[in-house]
Amino acid sequence: MDHSALEQIIVCPACKKSLTKAVDLYTCIDESCRSAYPVFNGIPILINPKNDLFEQKDFETKGDIFFKTYSNPLIRFLKDIQPDVTFNNVSEKNYLTISKILQSSGHIRILILGGSVDGVGIKHLKKVLKEGDLLVETDVSYGPNTTVICDAHEIPFASESFDLIIAQAVLEHVLDPFQCVREMHRVLKNSGLIYAETPFMQQVHGGKYDFLRFTDLGHRRMFRNFREVQSGLVAGAGSALTWSLKYFLTSFANSKKVDRILSYGGTFLFFWVKYFDLILNKTKGSIDAASGLYFLGKKEEGYLLSDKELLASYRGFRYSSEK
Numbered sequence: 225m226d227h228s229a230l231e232q233i234i235v236c237p238a239c240k241k242s243l244t245k246a247v248d249l250y251t252c253i254d255e256s257c258r259s260a261y262p263v264f265n266g267i268p269i270l271i272n273p274k275n276d277l278f279e280q281k282d283f284e285t286k287g288d289i290f291f292k293t294y295s296n297p298l299i300r301f302l303k304d305i306q307p308d309v310t311f312n313n314v315s316e317k318n319y320l321t322i323s324k325i326l327q328s329s330g331h332i333r334i335l336i337l338g339g340s341v342d343g344v345g346i347k348h349l350k351k352v353l354k355e356g357d358l359l360v361e362t363d364v365s366y367g368p369n370t371t372v373i374c375d376a377h378e379i380p381f382a383s384e385s386f387d388l389i390i391a392q393a394v395l396e397h398v399l400d401p402f403q404c405v406r407e408m409h410r411v412l413k414n415s416g417l418i419y420a421e422t423p424f425m426q427q428v429h430g431g432k433y434d435f436l437r438f439t440d441l442g443h444r445r446m447f448r449n450f451r452e453v454q455s456g457l458v459a460g461a462g463s464a465l466t467w468s469l470k471y472f473l474t475s476f477a478n479s480k481k482v483d484r485i486l487s488y489g490g491t492f493l494f495f496w497v498k499y500f501d502l503i504l505n506k507t508k509g510s511i512d513a514a515s516g517l518y519f520l521g522k523k524e525e526g527y528l529l530s531d532k533e534l535l536a537s538y539r540g541f542r543y544s545s546e547k
């Protein structure tokens with residue numbers, strides 16, 4: 225990790241002006257702002273003191289805010305052995321595509337939002353990183369990868385700092401994903417790439433930190449300031465059905481204990497249904513029933529997808545009343 229490269233692009237999340245650093249404290253240089261940001265265990269806590277949701281002191285201890293850790297050994301064991309309910313053979317291919325596009329660039333700078341732990345397939349992208357590249361993995365939680373604590377609504381980096389920004393299974397967990405995408409657009413270099421994976425047909429999975437879902441066109445519109453490179457589904461209707469069957473079971477719960485039993489029961493009973501996605505991840509009919517969707521786009525100054533173009537890009541088979 226090249227800390228000097230990181231410090232060159234860090235700015236005040238509140239006002240976007242520069243920060244000065246003294247031992248374990250960053251201070252904003254702007255006279256009217258003067259916000260201060262502590263560094264805990266070598267990790268800058270770049271959370272705006274006026275942030276409504278997170279406080280800097282939440283991060284004083286390395287406890288996890290987002291991912292719950294379980295003390296019960298039986299639950300930990302079940303968590304370790306339980307199969308995944310999503311069949312995803314797409315992310316890996318997408319990261320290979322992205323690494324191919326970036327290969328010809330010189331030193332690349334990558335920002336991962338919600339990057340405290342590795343997302344599916346991202347190891348294929350990390351493998352191609354070279355000496356002199358910069359990888360900044362941010363989150364509102366501590367994980368093995370966390371470089372910086374920050375809120376995606378107020379990204380603490382200077383404009384046009386990155387060649388690639390990734391938000392994998394993140395935008396459903398933020399209060400205002402449109403604001404986050406505006407921030408991603410700001411900190412991305414011109415011609416830089418944006419990659420997002422966001423659920424469509426998935427039940428609540430982040431506890432209280434779970435707010436929104438997107439259809440294919442809803443997802444595309446959120447990135448209307450980016451030219452599309454490629455987009456599609458991450459997991460199809462097989463995964464969506466696995467999720468639904470599992471949550472059909474948990475809907476019978478009236479207590480946390482019963483929910484937990486039904487949740488593990490549902491996973492072990494129905495995980496195999498996801499393998500229909502071996503077929504359904506390739507069919508055109510899946511796009512309107514997908515478990516999750518992705519968008520890979522490019523920043524082009526002045527580009528805007530019109531809403532007419534958006535509607536013309538519909539690729540599902542559902543009819544609308546006009547036709």
Ligand SMILES: [Zn+2]
Nearest residue numbers: 236239252257
């Ligand atoms: Zn400031």
